[in-house]
Amino acid sequence: MSNFKIALIPILVIIITFSLLGFFQILDLESQLIGGGHMLNPHFIETPFFENDFSKSRTIFLLGSSQVASSNVTQVNDLISNKNISIYNLATSGDTPSKRIDQLNDIISSNPEIVFYGISYRDFKFPYNYNISYIPTSEQINSCFLEEYFISNPELLMRYFLKSIGSKDLGILSKTYMKNTPFYDYKPVLIPNDSKFIQNDSVKTWVKHCNMHENISSINTIISEFQSNNIKVVIFTTPLHELYLKSISDSQKEQFDKMLSNLSVKYNVEIYKFEEKYSELNIWQSPDHISYHKSITKYNEDIASMIIKESEL
């Protein structure tokens, strides 16, 4: 009997632990789906994004990380005010070209007219822990994503969960999902004081760990694949706060610029540079993210102008 009790305890412990894991996952579903918020985006529950019919109008995709998600496409669409054109922001948290490459076939099969790819220094030099997010392919979206992601990284889930304790973030209830931004979920955001940025370690940590070559090779592949499928590609650099810019050395800037000019020459793509344009304005939610607060329109106006120019509207 005692043997039975002793044996029962570890089994009970395992059952409780996994149940708790499941409970946290249900409680905090959206947090763990970084880049995969799509699964919870109510606009795409019935029909996954890539299964939509894009042939009704001219389709334009914005690609990139959360830095690109800072561009409010609803506002951009309003500014363009052309019903024959549909702009979608496919930004995902933690995007890099080497991750985006997984989604290439889905994007190509949607047959967009132009793809605007927003990149920045950090896409080519990433802290080690950023690679925990991923961009879902249509296969993953349609398959059992529980197996693909849920069980694979409980640590990430717990870190988000623990972080949310004590914060005013109400998790899933506080998120906003937009139809034209399928893979990103927006939190209500305030414009903080500049002083808060100094505490933000993202300024200093990003330069240390990276897989630069893989990402450079991936962006080359992405551009070349799009072009071979008659999809026009435009590159733009995402805006950065002056504190962030100061943390980048001259040689790193030189290296990044050289890469851009190589891409421009090799593929004849247009490059728009926004990284320093808003650096001194008080429109930031973090040193590398412009706030997507509705009162901030400057960035969206520039994105709209770029799209108008490149789509020859």
Next chain:
Amino acid sequence: MLFTTIEFIIFFILVITIISIIKYRKFQHFFLLFASYFFFYFSSNYLVTLLIFSTILDYYIGKEIWKSKSLRRKKILLIISLAGNLGLLGFFKYSDFAILQFNILGNYINLTENIPLLNLVLPIGISFYTFQTISYTVDIYRGHLEPSKTFREFALFVTFFPQLVAGPIIRAKDFLPQLRDKLDNFGTRKRLCQISIHDKNLKLGITIMAFGFLKKMFFADHIAIIANDIFSNPIGATSFEIWLGTIAFAFQIYGDFSGYSDIAIGAALILGFKLSMNFNKPYFATSFSDFWKRWHISLSSWFRDYLYIPLGGNKKSAIRSYGNLFTVMILAGLWHGAAWNFIIWGALHGIYLMILKIIEKIFPRLSQHFFFKTRNGKIISILVTQYFVFLAWIPFRVQGIDEIIYSISKFVIIDFQFSEVIPILMSHKIPVFILILFIALHFISYRKGNFVEKISKLNLKIWFVVLMIISLSIILFYNGNPEDFIYFRF
């Protein structure tokens, strides 16, 4: 089959359930044997044939050595056994390394043709079970051990799944008698005891396993992030980074390997088998010889009994005993892997032990000096010893001679550049916190004795809470990208 997988948990629960149901000793042995071969086959596939070959070879040679009256015949049989076992080990583990060295040498003397590499898969656990079977035949040859009475029992000694792939390296004289424990039946007849799951063993075994999982999955796998980040490209790193990386790796490998050993010891204990301790707070060793009495004890004692002593140990001249030490440590390094960095690691430890011997010879009473009995004396001894032990971990972990030289120079000659301290700590907040926590727990276990055993004696409610904390720490902070057990590579 990795211990840290759901497959193993299910496998192990099934094994102990079936063992509890089977009431006949021989069937229990057959079942354990079958389970062990399945365990090995699960991860090694056809390479299980090597294990079977080694088992058959040593069982019959062991019997023949025991029966043989002629010393010459005994010697020939022993040589066949050694050649068979070491031949397999050498072929699978060292062929490519030898070919590579030969090709490099050939290039120096302008040989145009290179010998192609064999690209052999290293059979998991071969370094461990080979040493185990060698010790069996050598012990019989020396007359220290009677051969196993049945092939079944010998095969179980070689393949016993908890220790099969990464030790501890068990000795037949410790294990075989456990298969034949006697049960006093009515005080008159002695019967062989069947395997039964006892309360005390079950609780202690589960506790040891739980701490093993904690060491490996919570501590070592998280701490590995620091070492991997720093040592993936150490050139350009500051002294602070190299020190942090070295400390992280030292505790990663300790957590990784001692965690594996704990799981093996705990699993064996649940089944009623006592395996010897493999680690005993090695980072509190006060000298290099003390370190080797605390680190991978089953391997270091194997090298002592089957290599160092046969070479003459310290019974010959001083120079010879230094040479013996150095040779043994070089071979111990080579045992870990066919690469120069393991040889350098072994050579460093060989040099440390030689220097220690020389100091002991010149100042025979130094270790008895009252200063070394004091608290401060012990702390200084530990710090000095560990400084050199940690230094030796650098070639063990870092790939490439340039990288090793750079890392060692930064470890030894401090550059006092602290600009990277805050960024590196901030970018590794959680792993650094876990590293500090692990060091603190290591210290507590050193001061408080065997607290795992104490935990296993707690009442069921408190024990449940402890297991809950361990389980939550492991599963809820599992990073989704686990590291393989480091010693699986050896």
